Amino acid sequence: MRIVIAEDSVLLLDGLTRLLAAEGHEVTGHRTADALVAGLGSGQEPPGLVVTDVRMPPSHTDEGLRAVVHLRSLHPRLPVLVLSQYVEQRYASELFAGDVRGLGYVLKDRVADVEEFLDVVARVAAGGTVIDPEVVAQLLARTRRDGLRELTPRERDVLGLMAEGRSNAAIAERLVVGLGAVEKHVTSVFTKLDLAPDGDGHRRVLAVLRWLEHAPGRGGRP
Template sequence: MRVVIAEDNVLLSAGLELLLGTKGIEVAAVVTDGPGLMEAVERHRPDAVLADVRLPPSFRDEGIRAALALRRAYPGLPVLVLSQYVEKVYARELLSDGSGGVGYLLKDRVSRVGEFVDGLRRVAGGGTVMDPEVIAQLMAGSGENAVDSLTNREREVLTLMAHGLGNGEIGKRLFVTDNAVHKHIGNIFAKLGLPVTDGGHRRVLAVLTYLNSRQ
């Protein structure tokens, strides 16, 4: 797997490059701003992009804006965004096209090497990975909507789906069978009014519905 990193903190970018190298992941380029990210992706056509939300010159949203532009230019390009803080609007916007291959992790997660690399591989494989802290803060919202009709167990399953876990992994976390997980997910799809076809796409739509309900 080949990735492009967009990170202006030299120590962090060097650490990421070294870390990924030890895991057999090639870093094709390291850039420090949005234009550099756009150019690097066009030149190297990586398997995934790893980008900070905030990049020079304003350190507001240059990184994620560049990532979103790349997703439009290269539909389905896997993008894993790193952020120092939970920024709900960006988490929702990243998922807005409903196509998967996206992730939003807090930078603290990088220190949990196995979890971080696994998340990057999930995103590169077309999965959706959300930081548990992002999910926790989004769950703090309230309002009457389709998500509120879910049972506590269905909410747990949907939360783990938002973390990027597959059915087998969800079953292990909740100590239930694969059949039970499959049934819960079917109930979630039905209650959220999602189409009966394209199960992989429905998982992304379910997560997006969930995030939008927490606005």
């Protein structure tokens, strides 16, 4: 798979490049968001995955995010994995405002666990949606509105694992409960968050986005 990385840290860029190349991927690196966009403009064949930081030169605010939002407008199905040093709540909300397929938002600490990081890369590239559990935990801790406050502790656990992109079977295994119990919790979460049944199977992601929409503040570590 062809992977394009945008990261201004030389050490992290080199480390990611070596790690992914060792897995057999063709990797191209850029140190600015402008270079990323220039390399993947309209008419260019999109890669299998783009990995980018949120904060990049020159202002170190949201250049990386704006770059991938623009690229997704050119290539709607372009898989994007965003890495961030902190929980950037506002940026995460903007990233997941449209089609959530093939999108991931994880903290850079997650890269330290090589097996887990490679799993995230594979899932996002395959069209999955992954939100870092730490992002979910911090957003949930700040949220006190709408149906979210009605969730039981176990339903919150289930919703957090749903945000990691885990299936009901995987959630059951993690929580050491039966599959039927998980299915009841998931249904209860959807009901409390007023997420009506639909045909696209994205209610799991919409439930997580409800946190993003209603969490107060502008991000950063509390």
